[in-house]
Amino acid sequence: MGKTTDGDYVLGVNPEELARLGLQHVIWRSRALELWRKAGLSPGMNVIDCGAGPGFATMDLAEWMAGAGAVIALDRSPDYLRHAGAEAARRGFSNISTLIADAVEGGFPEDWADVIWCRWMLIFVSDLDRALDRMVGALKPGGKLVLQEYLDYSTWRLMPRVDSFELFRNKVMESWHQFGGDPSVGLRLPAALEARGLVIRHVEPTLFVIRPDDPMWRWPGSFEATGPDRLVELGLLNPGDAAQIREDWAKASASRFARMVTPTQIEIIAQKPI
Numbered sequence: 001m002g003k004t005t006d007g008d009y010v011l012g013v014n015p016e017e018l019a020r021l022g023l024q025h026v027i028w029r030s031r032a033l034e035l036w037r038k039a040g041l042s043p044g045m046n047v048i049d050c051g052a053g054p055g056f057a058t059m060d061l062a063e064w065m066a067g068a069g070a071v072i073a074l075d076r077s078p079d080y081l082r083h084a085g086a087e088a089a090r091r092g093f094s095n096i097s098t099l100i101a102d103a104v105e106g107g108f109p110e111d112w113a114d115v116i117w118c119r120w121m122l123i124f125v126s127d128l129d130r131a132l133d134r135m136v137g138a139l140k141p142g143g144k145l146v147l148q149e150y151l152d153y154s155t156w157r158l159m160p161r162v163d164s165f166e167l168f169r170n171k172v173m174e175s176w177h178q179f180g181g182d183p184s185v186g187l188r189l190p191a192a193l194e195a196r197g198l199v200i201r202h203v204e205p206t207l208f209v210i211r212p213d214d215p216m217w218r219w220p221g222s223f224e225a226t227g228p229d230r231l232v233e234l235g236l237l238n239p240g241d242a243a244q245i246r247e248d249w250a251k252a253s254a255s256r257f258a259r260m261v262t263p264t265q266i267e268i269i270a271q272k273p274i
């Protein structure tokens with residue numbers, strides 16, 4: 001896996017981003033398991049991990065299904081899927097397969113999935129309507145979409161306010177827009193799902209106010225480590241601003257008095273009618 005970016009995944013496909021996704025998964029894993037339980041995910045089902053990346057959640061899905069049923073890790077990055085495939089082989093999960101596909105362009109199996117799990121992918125798609133059409137088409141009647149996406153990214157702030165951090169967050173959001181994504185895609189999801197005939201079974205926002213010693217601090221914090229350089233690479237920040245962001249971030253992270261408001265996310269379970 002090289003340093004170069006893959007297609008238009010704005011965060012890039014490289015070992016640093018892979019490690020960041022791993023850390024992110026550890027922080028959010030318990031929420032995912034709870035959502036799967038609420039959605040009735042069970043052994044024997046057909047599941048798609050849509051936008052699976054390196055497959056951290058895919059491995060948990062296979063484990064949750066106790067070796068029965070089938071899990072497809074779908075992503076448009078062959079590098080990430082190679083990692084997912086190798087990890088599945090190493091851990092002996094024979095019910096995992098990988099599928100290189102673009103969620104907007106299609107390539108999904110039709111009427112196949114009991115559950116589609118999709119976390120942090122719809123924020124990046126350039127055409128939400130087409131992606132949702134493909135995903136709904138891949139569900140069996142009665143199948144469920146289980147989503148975790150950003151609802152309002154602009155809530156990501158430091159307390160007390162830090163100007164360079166506000167700039168950083170705004171530039172991150174700009175970079176996603178520039179690549180056709182929407183960092184607050186969750187605002188559009190319930191209506192878009194209902195317009196496709198799905199019934200919303202569960203919806204819940206998540207937002208936390210945390211201190212630097214909270215393990216969750218490391219989740220957006222890890223993005224802070226690579227994000228400013230990435231934005232310089234994309235021409236959205238100058239190196240001076242990037243240095244200031246890093247310095248202010250290190251100060252906040254070492255402060256006994258700092259807090260962070262996390263970017264608000266939304267969890268949704270939506271069911272296709274039988």
Ligand SMILES: C[S@@+](CC[C@H](N)C(=O)[O-])C[C@H]1O[C@@H](n2cnc3c(N)ncnc32)[C@H](O)[C@@H]1O
Pocket residue numbers: 009021025050051052053054056057074075076077080101102103104118119120121124125126
């Ligand atoms: C932030 S990562 C999330 C990975 C994984 N879902 C997780 O929770 O760790 C976003 C992933 O979405 C993939 N992706 C972005 N747009 C996509 C598209 N249109 N079709 C398929 N995959 C896409 C990227 O390649 C990347 O692996």
